Amino acid sequence: MKIALTPTAALLSAALLLGGCASLTALQPAAPRQPITINLVALNDFHGNLEPSKFTYTDANGQKVTLQAGGIDAVAAAVNAWRQQDRDLLLVGAGDLVGASPALSSMWADEPTIHALNLVGLNFSSVGNHEFDSGRMELLRQQHGGCVSPRPAKACKFAPDFKGAQFTYMVSNVVDAKTGKPFLPAWHIADVKGVKIAFLGAVVRGAADLVLPSGIEGLSFEDEADSINKVLPAARAAGATVFVVLIHEGGQTKERFDQPDCQHLEGPIVDIAKRLDPAIRLVVSGHTHKGYQCKSNGRFITQAETAGHVLSRIALSVDPATRTLQDVAVKNVIVKPGDYPSVPAVSAYLATVKARSDAALQQPVARVAVRSMTRELSAAGESALGDLVADAVLDAAAPYGAQIGFMNTAGMRKDFDVGADLRATFGQAQIVLPFGNTIVLMDLTGAQLYDLLEHQWEREKVDVNHSMLQVSNGFAYRWDGTQPRGARVIRGSMTLNGQPIDEKKLYRVAANNFLAEGGDGFPTFREAANSRDTGIRDIDAFTAYLQKREQAGKPAGFEKPQGRFERVK
Structure with a gap:
């Protein structure tokens, strides 16, 4: 049996039907927004x-x-x-x-x-x-x-x-x-x-x-x-x-x-x-x-x-x-x-x-002995470039009585590479020593020198590439990696120009002002007596040393580390 709807009922039924559809639509989840x-x-x-x-x-x-x-x-x-x-x-x-x-x-x-x-x-x-x-x-x-x-x-x-x-x-x-x-x-x-x-x-x-x-x-x-x-x-x-x-x-x-x-x-x-x-x-x-x-x-x-x-x-x-x-x-x-x-x-x-800089950077400095002097370290922690820079530090400070020159490995930022003609430019030298540090003179006892070198191994998980001090010609020592930190430099092995270091005697040493203030974890430098900043920039000392060696007919530079300190184990 069919039931006839009045017009009012029909309208109501339609409204309910539409309302139901709307409700169903509202219940459907919206499309997810992209992240x-x-x-x-x-x-x-x-x-x-x-x-x-x-x-x-x-x-x-x-x-x-x-x-x-x-x-x-x-x-x-x-x-x-x-x-x-x-x-x-x-x-x-x-x-x-x-x-x-x-x-x-x-x-x-x-x-x-x-x-x-x-x-x-x-x-x-x-x-x-x-x-x-x-x-x-x-x-x-x-x-x-x-x-x-x-x-x-x-x-x-x-x-x-x-x-x-x-x-x-x-x-x-x-x-x-x-x-x-x-x-x-x-x-x-x-x-x-x-x-x-x-x-x-x-x-x-x-x-x-x-x-x-x-x-x-x-x-x-x-x-x-x-x-x-x-x-x-x-x-x-x-x-x-x-x-x-x-x-x-x-x-x-x-x-x-x-x-x-x-x-x-x-x-x-x-x-x-x-x-x-x-x-x-x-x-x-x-x-x-x-x-x-x-x-x-x-x-x-x-x-x-x-x-x-x-x-x-x-x-x-x-x-x-x-x-x-x-x-x-x-x-x-x-x-x-x-x-x-x-x-x-x-x-x-x-x-x-580049145009403003080229004239200064291309200025020739001196002829050197080898085309490339690297920061690559020997088993002992010594580099050919470190030897050269430490020698330059000592040479600049020697007129003031310096006997030993030190250089921090991390202070040399690039290898020293020159052209096939072995002529070094200022730009090639400056890239090695970009900080503009000055050279400081100071007095350390022999005992303090031993203490100084022991700090090379004090940092946790020591990176030898950054902790080893480079030393000038004439200074030497031996160290034992199997010994505990604080006791690695072999007592009695430290010499200067072949003579044993006297722990009670004062020695005049030179290093850059960064090290002199205890930088790179070397607080012993801060304990030195009679410290004096020469005002000589390390880059100037370096280039002057290269020129001096060329003028003497003995261009500077080494192909490999010179064995100034030795690791025995």
Whole structure:
């Protein structure tokens, strides 16, 4: 039987039917929103390498490959090309952007590198230990600009109105004793595609041992992880939902620099990352000059080699609803000149820097004995280049009574390579000694000399490449690696010009002012008596020694270490 509906009933029935359909539609889940992708590019340890340099790596087939990579032109070209794909891309750094730089940058107080990075569009960077090379005031000048500098012979000589960095230097763990607060901003928030990302900066806690103590007076270098965790709540309160650490401390792994999700990272950065707040999922590191893209304890830890040879391309996948980080993808990419179209403004600026610098850099210094003197160490920890530089230090200080010259291995930044004609230029010499340190005379007893050398092995997990002192001709000793730290120099083995060192006698020694202030972990130098800064720059001592040896008809230089100290076991 059919039931006829009145017009009113029919309308009501239709309304109910439509309402039911609407309810069913509402119950159906909405299509999931795609994650927000935020692109970062990271570099570290650029060290003022405005020009390309040699990069050697092992490829996926286990073959060694050597090529020219890096330089500001190639870095700018790559970053510009990637910004064409995402105009919101951020370029970030993990310290040592300047310092220990080639002459092209260091002869102008690294101002050309700061300006070039402005042109590339660097956004944020942690400081590195080398940003402190000339002290806190010079670091502040690099950030804010101006011409008042502890390097008056170099500052504002390239351009009279240095403006400073347009990017933000950050560090959470360097505290001003007067204020009790970080002496630079600890963090900075970037709002990208509606996501607030907090970048938190830190530097290796041991930086105080790597720079001139007088330059960092009044600053305290605190634990990295504790300091980052301490400032993170303020960044969160400011609205940040994604947290990225930029830290100038790192590690190493035997895996390739571009091995995806490497698993065998070792070194200080692993422990630091382990202690970070769980909200921090990405750590961009530096300092060790080792490229890696690793996972460790649920976090992504990256580093991009040095000198701009490699850049880390990082993609952050962010939940569109909670604005929290879901995933991280990292790809370390070699930066080769010519891979991307150049950026005219950067290329033109580099050409100007080179034109202004070439006359000084190409100035001939002297003829030397061998074409290449390297920092490669013998089993004892001695290098041919170290022998040469220590001899130059002694030669400069000998008129003041010096008997022994010392040189720190880490103070020699590049090998000493000259042309086939064996003629060294100022640029080739300056790249070896870029810091502009001066030579200091002091008195140490024989007992203090033994104590001094024992400090070579005091650091945890000692890297012999950075801890061994290089010594001048005539000074010798033997050491035993099987003995405990503090007892490795064999008593009675230390001699000067063939005569045993008398532990009660005073000896006049010379070293650069960095060592004289206890740098590189050698506090015994600070205990010396009758210290006197000669004012002679190490680079001037080096070039003068090369010229003196050539004039004497005995060009300087060694093919291999001279065996001035010996490891017996």
